[in-house]
Amino acid sequence: MSLAINAVVAGLAIGSVYGLVALGYTVVFNATRVFNLAQGDLVMLGVLLSWYLLDVRHWPQVAALACVLVGVTAVSLAEERLVVRPFLSRPRDNIGWFIATLAFSLVVETVVTDLYGENPPQPVPSPLPSRAIHLGSVSIVPKLLLAFLALVAVTAAVEAFYRRTWLGTAMRATAEDREVAALRGISPTRMSALAFGIGGLVAAVAGYVVAPIVFSDVTIGLNYSLKGFIALAIGGFGSIRGALIGAWVLGVGEQLFDLYVSPRYEVVAGLALLMAVLAVRPTGLFGPGRLRRV
Amino acid sequence: MDSGRARWALASRRRGAAGRLAAAVSVLALVGAACGSSSTPAASSSGHPAIPPGPITFGALLTLNGPFAPIGLAQQTNYQVMVSILNQHGGIAGHQVKLEIVNDQGDPATAVAGAQKLINDHVAAVVYAGTAATNQQTIPVFMKAKMPVVMLEPEDQWADGLRYPYFFDNYPLNRPTMQFMARFAKGQLHVSNIGIISDGSSFADGLQADFGPAASAIGLRTSGPVTYSPTAVDVTTQLRQLKAAGADGLALFAEGGLGQVYDGLRAIGWSPPIVTTAAAYIVGYSSLGSLAATTYSNCSVALQPGQEPDAPSTALLQAVSAKTGVNPNLTAAIIYNDDLLILKYAIEKTRTLDPDAIKSAIEGIKSMSFTSPQYRYTFSVTNHDGWPYSEIHMCKMAPLGKFDFPIIAPGG
Numbered sequence: 270m271s272l273a274i275n276a277v278v279a280g281l282a283i284g285s286v287y288g289l290v291a292l293g294y295t296v297v298f299n300a301t302r303v304f305n306l307a308q309g310d311l312v313m314l315g316v317l318l319s320w321y322l323l324d325v326r327h328w329p330q331v332a333a334l335a336c337v338l339v340g341v342t343a344v345s346l347a348e349e350r351l352v353v354r355p356f357l358s359r360p361r362d363n364i365g366w367f368i369a370t371l372a373f374s375l376v377v378e379t380v381v382t383d384l385y386g387e388n389p390p391q392p393v394p395s396p397l398p399s400r401a402i403h404l405g406s407v408s409i410v411p412k413l414l415l416a417f418l419a420l421v422a423v424t425a426a427v428e429a430f431y432r433r434t435w436l437g438t439a440m441r442a443t444a445e446d447r448e449v450a451a452l453r454g455i456s457p458t459r460m461s462a463l464a465f466g467i468g469g470l471v472a473a474v475a476g477y478v479v480a481p482i483v484f485s486d487v488t489i490g491l492n493y494s495l496k497g498f499i500a501l502a503i504g505g506f507g508s509i510r511g512a513l514i515g516a517w518v519l520g521v522g523e524q525l526f527d528l529y530v531s532p533r534y535e536v537v538a539g540l541a542l543l544m545a546v547l548a549v550r551p552t553g554l555f556g557p558g559r560l561r562r563v
Numbered sequence: 564m565d566s567g568r569a570r571w572a573l574a575s576r577r578r579g580a581a582g583r584l585a586a587a588v589s590v591l592a593l594v595g596a597a598c599g600s601s602s603t604p605a606a607s608s609s610g611h612p613a614i615p616p617g618p619i620t621f622g623a624l625l626t627l628n629g630p631f632a633p634i635g636l637a638q639q640t641n642y643q644v645m646v647s648i649l650n651q652h653g654g655i656a657g658h659q660v661k662l663e664i665v666n667d668q669g670d671p672a673t674a675v676a677g678a679q680k681l682i683n684d685h686v687a688a689v690v691y692a693g694t695a696a697t698n699q700q701t702i703p704v705f706m707k708a709k710m711p712v713v714m715l716e717p718e719d720q721w722a723d724g725l726r727y728p729y730f731f732d733n734y735p736l737n738r739p740t741m742q743f744m745a746r747f748a749k750g751q752l753h754v755s756n757i758g759i760i761s762d763g764s765s766f767a768d769g770l771q772a773d774f775g776p777a778a779s780a781i782g783l784r785t786s787g788p789v790t791y792s793p794t795a796v797d798v799t800t801q802l803r804q805l806k807a808a809g810a811d812g813l814a815l816f817a818e819g820g821l822g823q824v825y826d827g828l829r830a831i832g833w834s835p836p837i838v839t840t841a842a843a844y845i846v847g848y849s850s851l852g853s854l855a856a857t858t859y860s861n862c863s864v865a866l867q868p869g870q871e872p873d874a875p876s877t878a879l880l881q882a883v884s885a886k887t888g889v890n891p892n893l894t895a896a897i898i899y900n901d902d903l904l905i906l907k908y909a910i911e912k913t914r915t916l917d918p919d920a921i922k923s924a925i926e927g928i929k930s931m932s933f934t935s936p937q938y939r940y941t942f943s944v945t946n947h948d949g950w951p952y953s954e955i956h957m958c959k960m961a962p963l964g965k966f967d968f969p970i971i972a973p974g975g
Contacts, residue, residue: 272800272803272804272807275799275800275803276800279797279799279800282796282797283796283797286796382628382632386636389633389845389846389847389848390633390819390822392822392849392850399826401829401830401832403832408799408830408831408832409830410826410829413796413797479796482796484822484823484847486794488629488794489794492792492794524800527800528800528804531790532763532790532791532792532800532801533763535792
């Protein structure tokens, strides 16, 4: 029984990592109807930048975090300007952004890999102690707990932004209909830049939090992009809470699958879970309900 | 025209055509002989074609990106330095040596295409045919093309000289290594139930396949195996499974994600004795921390406590470390260098690049050393693994000796 409980606790923490990626997808999607396929690689960029500043340059944690936030957000804004914006002004059924964001992710991965050179993955210093916290038979390391808390905090902040600020309302309006929003004086271009900026901030937080867990690994981008996408699909496209719940469901599902079936086929667990959820709720657990004409 | 004249006319036309054809063939043969005579080298003393003018090119399939890139990138630097040292000392039979490296990206399809490229580029031999993830596909391709391959490869199957006549291995095989590891875990570390954990790679699967039977044969119980992904966020679930199954030791077979395993052990407060492979010196080494005191790896190129490396090894490692820095993977350069020197010996002995001649020359190597006098290789027609089995050891992960040589553990 304690194995199962520990698996659930580990799954919530692991799912939190996926959730930070899924949240980035959601923020960008909600404002632009674009899936930023480079989101996972932006997280990877945050991880490597954290490693470089903390392990190589020995910066203090606060300064490193500030630099990671600025750096990753800048790259995300550059992506929006160079790669995505040309497609946003085209007809809505245009999906050139799919190839463009995928290409951008490959560029980011290639550049980072080249800069990183021959080094194997290195440990990244954590702001928290490494001793596990024990609660009875359950134990969790502080850096995984940080991932969980970061997801909750970032989710709450993004939700508050959307619901309580006019900028958030403007972003949702732009997502509904860019032309009408423009007629109302909302600049779609600024809204999409803002969305990518927030997406970049979320990726930066994810990278900084995840770095001490995954080490300085340049190959995690694609894996996290996929896991984040699965989490998003389970939770429901466009739903912020859905991204969070979907990520936890995925994380716990994977850990229980590892425990009771086999870790060798863990990727199958996520996809099987996705198919099971979509079979019951095609729009995801918290996706918009289906509309029908009456 | 009546039938007789028609037959005569037809026969005449046929005779004329045959004559013209014969003349054309003769001209072509003369032209071919004239062209061929200027490029076909004279025969060597063994009767095989002599080494053509120009550099001798060796090929290597290395993984230069992906999770296992650190190994490939280190190999690339090692081979480049060693080839330049070889050339500084006159190359092979007076010919400079070139190295053609192809990135197999850790993907079997890409590796096969890379192998074909090396064959099409007429390299003389191959010094590395890919990791366990890709060489299952590439080695048969090289064998079909009669391409000599001399490399470090622990898989047992490739040592069969009758099935893989042009493949030569200068590294200990998995089966005897795993047998030694199991005996060490039971006899020296006093493990009674060893938990097996791996990263699910082909490399790890090969080791597991030999370790399980080796452990059973000596009455060492096993738990698991369990696997984890090298990019996993957390592996504590798998470790807890093994601990709950009663494991009092760990056999870790992986090329990636070792740091996550060490972190997971610390997270659950478990410090079992660990036996693992030499990949642990490259991947996750700096994450070992206090676990280094109870972690042991198989090692081939190693030193006894207090021993100094011999002069030829020192010279080689000084040259390589000038480019790479001193690191725990440095000593593998001795084995990689032996790949080159074994081929050098075979080519200089036979004065040809003919694969059958090279094959025979290598099979004739008996108790011969190359880089270091400590490692004396013996090959035969049926056994193409030349490694001296007196040089299989288990080593401590820390401390390391000069040039980061692993130090043989007590009883190892």
